[in-house]
Amino acid sequence: MQQSLPNRDVLDRALRTSWIVAVALAAALAPARPWDAAAILAGQLIAFLHFIFLRKIVKLFTEKRGAGALEVADRSGFAALPFLITAKVLVVYGGMFALLASRRFGYAPLCVGFALPFLTLFLKSIMLAFGAGPASLMRRAKGGIGSVGRAALLVAMLAAISSSAPGRAVAQEHAAGTHAAAEHAKESGAAELPNWLVILHDFNPGNPVISWLEKNQVIVFAWIAGLLFLFVSWLAMRNPKMVPGPFQNAVEWMVESMESVAGDLLGEKHIQRHFPIIGALFFYILTINMLGIIPGMKSATSSLDLTLALALITFLYVQFWGIRNLGILGYIDHLAGQPRDVTGWIMLPVMLPVHVLGELAKPVSLSCRLFGNIFGEDTLIVVFVGATALLLKAGLSLLAVPPMAGITALFMMLQTLTSIVQALIFSLLATVYLYMMLPHEEHGHEESHAEAQATH
């Protein structure tokens, strides 16, 4: 149970960093747009409260976990729970609603402020995963002067940017004033770089086949990725050898790593049966995501249709195995929260919709996350390419191109990372959902031992 302490530490540090960033942003914005600065701080405060309440609620449930890992073992501290949840809903959701309804705060700065803690938490967890362990985090936490210095540097940089911003905005407005630039802006309103199908369509506007393909480009690119995936697999395995060549070795290494990650979660018995779909999901999504990095291609996962379809497949697969393992009656019993006593039966009308809603939230959250991340990355790159184009039109090529190209390249590297992480997260969460549905007593020695203890 070493993990709980570093986790809390990471959350603390992430929240502190997000406060520093939020204050710096607000300070940089304050002279020009005081309301936006206030909105960033307000959003940050709401998100901060959200995390504080969430930690309190979670702590109530996980403080004494000795016996059943998944079962709620003790109910001593639960009296505070309704109060905490009500307070959280009132303060966090009510506060957010009030801020949005007051109309004085801008929508975008509020969202920026609200997203900052999430972003820093995400980045900190990635740092942790890359081996910046708790020890090094602690050591750096002691060097308070260093962090203050860094914060000061950040404030200075932001102030410099904000002071140059009006000039740049004027330049952009000037550029947008011309007719051609306005047209360009309208085109980039689609928030996508043109892929080869769009270009082909522009050159052959009348061709029915091309216009059909252009209309269904998500499917086309999903098929391209699928075929690429099949082709690589076939190429690697058409002539398998006991002592593999470099290519076969690489592919085998990828598959085996994924199998070991998913196998740790599911257990050796289940992984044999379920790895085909988990592995296929991972490598298919990875191929689709990576395809978007090639210029002229598009990630089909930047469309909600495809991610929803993938999540639906996962959802049906998980529910199918749930029914198959538990039987129809057992499955309904599982959904109803396994009523065994009077309280259970009284709570049935409440617990049944709660379980069903929880099951439904899983595929939607899977698809929204994948879509949001990939679409966000694509849009980010488009924004920077568009900004570069606008600055070029304004005749600021020397000022615009080198830093913009650097930033875009940086984001493309980030996109590579996001592609891998999102594919991994999607397939791992599918594995987790499957794991929640499968019978647990066969999983490991520890759990069955704990359950045996609980029944005594």
Added chain:
Amino acid sequence: MNGKTPKKLTGWRQIGLLSSIPFILALAPIIGFVIGQFLDKHFRTRPWLSIALLVLGFVAGVRETIKIVKLSQQED
């Protein structure tokens, strides 16, 4: 498979699990509300079923969150 997860992969698993919390928390009430709207239209009970399912969605979101946090702290 070999009984011991490398440290990096444990980190990834936790990122995956924990980063799904905001989505679940936000989406469960929304899904509840949408289903409630649909049922209200059918049974002409506006707005009671929407409100009830919205509240149940909150509960479902918190419950799933607790499940996920427990799962992420489990070591095997």
